Amino acid sequence: xxxxxxxxxxxxxxxxxxxxxxxxxxxxxxxxxxxxxxxxxxxxxxxxxxxxxxxxxxxxxxxxxxxxxxxxxxxxxxxxxxxxxxxxxxxxxxxxxxxxx
Numbered sequence: 001x002x003x004x005x006x007x008x009x010x011x012x013x014x015x016x017x018x019x020x021x022x023x024x025x026x027x028x029x030x031x032x033x034x035x036x037x038x039x040x041x042x043x044x045x046x047x048x049x050x051x052x053x054x055x056x057x058x059x060x061x062x063x064x065x066x067x068x069x070x071x072x073x074x075x076x077x078x079x080x081x082x083x084x085x086x087x088x089x090x091x092x093x094x095x096x097x098x099x100x101x
Contacts, residue, residue: 060083
């Protein structure tokens with residue numbers, strides 16, 4: 001819910017949930033658009049175990065990754081969206097990508 005509005009998203013449509021530049025706000029990128037709301041990333045990490053914590057500031061949906069470049073640690077999605085993976089999370093990310101595919 002955002003204010004008085006309530007949105008329902010299919011988890012398969014979620015691409016990235018990341019922290020915004022404004023403190024205490026999150027950006028949600030889906031296949032249909034971008035949404036910004038108040039929240040804490042760790043709350044969503046606990047609630048939605050399907051999302052993978054690729055860095056301190058982002059949760060991603062592994063099902064929607066179109067490309068992962070291991071040398072640059074960049075994760076690309078179908079749209080023009082991308083995010084960087086933490087060095088400590090690369091092994092787990094590769095394992096989950098191979099398990100999903």
